[in-house]
Amino acid sequence: MKKLLLLVLLSFSFVGKEAEALSIEESLSQHESETIDFSKSVTKSKNMTRSGEQEIVIDGEKWDQTIKDAYKEKYPEYEGEVKIFDINDDTKEIKFEDTVGEYEDSRARIRVSAPVTGNPNSSIGKVQLYYFLSNGKVEMASGTAFKVANDRFATAGHVFYDKEHGYGWAGSGSILLGCKKSSTGGITTTALYGITQQIANNDWIQTPLHDAWRSDFGHLKVRHYAGTAPANLKIKKNAPNSGYGMSYGYNGTVNQVTFSKSSGNMVSTSQPKWFGWLYESSDIQIVGGMSGGPVMNASNEVIGINSNTGNGVSRFVKMQPRIADSFFK
Known part of the structure; x- marks a missing residue:
């Protein structure tokens, strides 16, 4: 009976988070x-x-x-x-x-x-x-x-x-x-x-x-x-839940900046409040200034965006249709 109750509670929790994610204002x-x-x-x-x-x-x-x-x-x-x-x-x-x-x-x-x-x-x-x-x-x-x-x-x-x-x-x-x-x-x-x-x-x-x-x-x-106007980068609308990525950016503070990249494995975050919309990686390291740079796959497609870092873990917004489509509105 206790196991059944636990499963029901977990189910409601999952459904609740899914509903919350779907209800987020996307305007x-x-x-x-x-x-x-x-x-x-x-x-x-x-x-x-x-x-x-x-x-x-x-x-x-x-x-x-x-x-x-x-x-x-x-x-x-x-x-x-x-x-x-x-x-x-x-x-x-x-x-x-x-x-x-x-x-x-x-x-x-x-x-x-x-x-x-x-x-x-x-x-x-x-x-x-x-x-x-x-x-x-x-x-x-x-x-x-x-x-x-x-x-x-x-x-x-x-x-x-x-x-x-x-x-x-x-x-x-x-x-x-x-x-x-x-x-x-x-x-x-x-x-x-x-x-x-x-x-x-x-x-x-x-x-x-x-x-x-x-x-x-x-x-x-x-x-x-x-x-010279450069080429437009190609976006992969449905990025995988995990995989290998290459992060690019102008790393550094305002007055010390150089262009660099960092690469490694990424997995979707398990934090419920982020709805699996972020990647996390302890391999890839980003610092101030790299925020907003692209995360690319081996085919030079954008699968994420450099976001934030803390406690040795870097986080990236995972590319999905609602994000890719918003860039052209």
Whole structure:
């Protein structure tokens, strides 16, 4: 009798979780980004990459001034000096040219440095988000995104909709592909996009953070400003429940970033509140900055999105039809 009662309770628990998963709001919310003309800070280089992309040189001082001018346009009544800070250290003023460099971490043994060009690497970009706060303060966050259509990139929801600090939508931002520090000084990139619109699902926006990781996905509509437009990555709508994956991203903090990948086995999470919508892996290691990058299978299909990490376990949003379809709405 006790065994029968236990089975009935487990059955109700399972059905309850299934019903809760099906009832989750799958509608999307969108936010128009502040208009910033990033093309003012770029010039074309005579150099070409081995993959045939033209290198674009970014003038860091002009880039920073473009951000500050956008702040003044948004807050014309503010007459003081505008400063840009690291979102994780609001006492640390940063410059654009400080945002790319070698990332040193004792855990990097699990990751390997990867070239920024070639397939699929050239379709994966470094995202820079700017939050326009009061008193002349701009806070910058960074992440990774991957191209899925000519006018949009997919990424993690928390890359542009901030729940940790309570900022919500980013003010504006950019995506740089093939981004690296030049051996002759300055920053080069093979393509530059400005973010025009941010789209997140309402489960990510409305649910408490610890539960919301199950819906940590979204996409960014963009305007192409300069460089060679890369190919769109192919998405596998029905990803397997377990398997081998390769995670890509611009790992590091705001001012120490390099492109790399990490690979290993993944399994669907057993946490009931996440409904099996996440992968977990102790083989693959992601760190700050890699959020939003793609997880690929051996056929170069996207099967997941870098989400979060803790206690030696990395988590990835598992690709499924509702996620893949949302990227094109």
